[in-house]
Amino acid sequence: MKNSIAERVADFLKQFPPFNMIETKSLLKIATQVDIIYLEKGDALFNKGDGFHEHFYIVRNGAVNLYHNTNTAKHIVGINDAGDIFGVRPLIAQENYKLTATANEESIIYAIPVEIFKSVTHNNVKVYKYLITAFASNTYDPYTAEENGKIFVDYLPNTTQDIGNFQTADYTKSPITCLDNVSLKDAALKMCEHKIGCIIVVNTEKHPVGIVTNSDIKNKIATGKFSIETAVTNIMSSPVITEKKDITVANAQLVMIQHSIGHLCITRDGTPNSKLIGILTHHDILVTLGNSPSVILKEIKRAKTTRSLRKARLKANTLLKSYLEQNIPISHVVTIISKINDAVNVRAIDLGIKKMSTKPPVAFSWMSLGSQGRKEQLLFTDQDNALIFDDVDETDYKKTKDYFLELARHVTKTLNKVGFEYCEADMMASNTEWCKSVSEWQAQFKDWIFNPNEKAILLSSIFFDYNYIYGDKSLVDTLTDTIYESVKNTTVFFRFLGKDALKSPPPLGFFKQFLVEQNGDQKDLFNIKSKALMPLIDAARLLTLSKQIKGVNSTYERFEKLAELEPNNKELFDSCAYAFKALLKFRTKQGLLHDNSGKFIELASLTKEEKLKLRRCFKPINEIQESLKFRFDLKNVM
Known part of the structure; x- marks a missing residue:
């Protein structure tokens, strides 16, 4: 019954x-x-x-x-x-x-x-x-050490394919080696005998000290720079990068990208001072993942036309989608895609210089701003950039600036064709306002800091998130030093930044309904960028500036650094870091799904589970904003 x-x-x-x-x-x-x-x-x-x-x-x-x-x-x-x-x-x-x-x-x-x-x-x-x-x-109070690993389970693998990416990488055991006292000829003969493209150089204790590849032989022996009888130590690449035998495929891939290498030496304890037990190659990673950022980076560096550059960058979108489907940790994804985006910018500048009639007249530096400056630009969004050139005599100023404005127009045009839209507000190096000498930039930032108003805060919120891309890095370092020296002498600026950071309260109404757009083309859509991501971005920027933290641009890395510096607030900062990564991942998935920036989300299209996860990320926004009110005396700011 x-x-x-x-x-x-x-x-x-x-x-x-x-x-x-x-x-x-x-x-x-x-x-x-x-x-x-x-x-x-x-x-x-x-x-x-x-x-x-x-x-x-x-x-x-x-x-x-x-x-x-x-x-x-x-x-x-x-x-x-x-x-x-x-x-x-x-x-x-x-x-x-x-x-x-x-x-x-x-x-x-x-x-x-x-x-x-x-x-x-x-x-x-x-x-x-x-x-x-x-x-x-x-x-x-969920942000305890015991529960941190449970809350954001999105980062953990949950299928057979996902688990494969986080298992131990399948490296070659008993690699072919030669001693560090043999000649290159003997090493090359051994490579031919075993039909391999590289050989590991070890000392008498079998610790890896270098690596010789076919490229080394071609570039250093075939060109006549060294004799075939030279000692192997004269042409080997050294030191080698080593890892433990239990390194995962995802981590091995990240290490290779960070060091621009194609081989990892596997040793007993993961250091160069222990016995070599294996070698992991880029090919091993490529076979496992089916797509390789290293290959994409090579294509970008070799691109001779805008079309080939766009083709290479589009492959990164496929890679991004694959990573998200495999639940690769978002911190890994951000590192890899940022590296690819930076490489696209570098190549666009190289191509731009080739189009100019002369070489740059003085040293200059190209900066990325906004999301790319924070290394958080995973999707094709608009471009924000700026250019600094070295100070010149007044008589040469116009000619010098005109040169760099023309160069910037070539670069921004290339980036646009690659897929990065022009900035609607024209915050690009091709705009005369964002192409300045180093002393002009110093004066500009001082003016924003010492004479804050709504426009100054709007602009500085974008320009304070800058990252060196190309050229003379010392120019960017000089600007950074000027900024941090200036903010030591002001409290008003921090109050303005603080007020700006509180402009978007946590995006839930009293009955847990999402606060959506009320009018316009985006009516009833949820703006995940302005209502969820930006409050965390603004808070992290304000706090790192006030704490004089240099060289940390990523929002979640800023919070992680703050957690180091303030152990008593570690749970709060860690929760903000986790929430930001989860929100960034959610926006990226939505953008890939709908082939857009992922900025506006139709809530009706989300499952109840997805809505729950979003709500879960909003709690730290309220906590960090309450903290800002206390730190910067903003209790009466609404």
């Missing part, structure tokens, strides 16, 4: 995660054991400090408030409405409740028995991934 009540419960549950991840037969098994609870407004389901129940809960009708109680007051943490789960602590932490759950209105609650739920979902990874996220979302 059918149980019509259980069927109705199951029909409701299957609309919402994680129950929509459970097969019908198992869901019915759960539904037959569900307790149905009726609550009047104000009734408590559980209180802070209560021992955990044998159930967790989902709202059928009505709404349930979650409170954090203190000795003097109670603070509402969230409101759960139809389809929201809460009270998941028995499943995850098995400890007393940290919140109080009270009916906000007349409500019907389904109580899901923990044991029966566990019995039918014990092998369902997706279900537990969702529940851990929900647990974190309903935790008052």
Whole structure:
């Protein structure tokens, strides 16, 4: 005989995660054991400090408030409405409740028995991934050392293919070697005998000291620079980069990119001072991942036309999509795509210089600004850049500036054809306002700092996130020193920056609804850039400037550095870093899905799980903004 009540419960549950991840037969098994609870407004389901129940809960009708109680007051943490789960602590932490759950209105609650739920979902990874996220979302103070690894489970592999990328790289064991006292001729003969393209040079203790490749022989022996009888140590590349045998494929790829190498020596303890046990090559990585940033970087460096440069950069989008599908950690993804974007800029400048009638008249430096300056430009968004040139005599100034403006026009045009749109506000080096001598730039930043107003803060918020790309780095260093010396002597500027950082409060209304655009073409869309990412970006910039932190541009790296410097605020800063990475990953996925910048999101297209993850990332925004109010005396700023 059918149980019509259980069927109705199951029909409701299957609309919402994680129950929509459970097969019908198992869901019915759960539904037959569900307790149905009726609550009047104000009734408590559980209180802070209560021992955990044998159930967790989902709202059928009505709404349930979650409170954090203190000795003097109670603070509402969230409101759960139809389809929201809460009270998941028995499943995850098995400890007393940290919140109080009270009916906000007349409500019907389904109580899901923990044991029966566990019995039918014990092998369902997706279900537990969702529940851990929900647990974190309903935790008052979730950013503890024990829970950090659970909250952002998006970064962990959850399929066979994903796990493969995080397993130990398959390196070549017992690599062919030669001693460091042999001749190049002997080493080359050994390479021919074994039909290999490189040989590892080791000392008598079998520690790796160098590597010889076919390219070394071609460039140093065939050209006549050295005799074939020369010692192998004269032409080997040294020192070698070494790693432990348990390095993952993803990490090995990142190391190769960072050091611009194609071979990693595997040693017993991961250092050059231990025995060589294997070699991992770029080819091994390429075979595993099926696509290689190293290959893309080579194509970019060799590109002779804008068309070939665009073709190479487009491959990075395919790579980006693949990385996100494989759940490669976003920090790795950011590093790789930023390296590719920088290489595109460098090549565009090289091509631009070739189009000029003469070489640059004086030293100059090209800077990327905004998201690329922070190394956070994963998608094709607009370009923001600036140019600094060395000071010249007044009589040569116009001619020098005209040269660099023409060069900048070539470069920005190339970048536009590659796929980076022109900046709508014309914040590009091709604009005379953003192409200046080093002394002019110093004066400009001093003016922004000592005479702040809304326009100055708007511009400085973009220009303070700059990154050296090309040319004479000392010019950028000089500018950086000027900025940090200037901000030592002002508090007004920080207050203006602080006010700007508070302009977008956490993007949730009182009843947990997303704050969407109210009019225009984007009506009812959620602006993840301005409402979620920018508050964290602005806060990180302000704090690093005030703490005199140089050379750290990435938002999440800024928060991580702040966590180092202020251990007492480590949990807050770590939570901001994690939230930013999760939001950046979410925006990038949306942009790839809809072939746009990912800036505006149609909330109706998101699953309940995706909305939950977004809400989870908004909590640190409120915490960091409250911190800014206290630090910079902004308590009355709205």
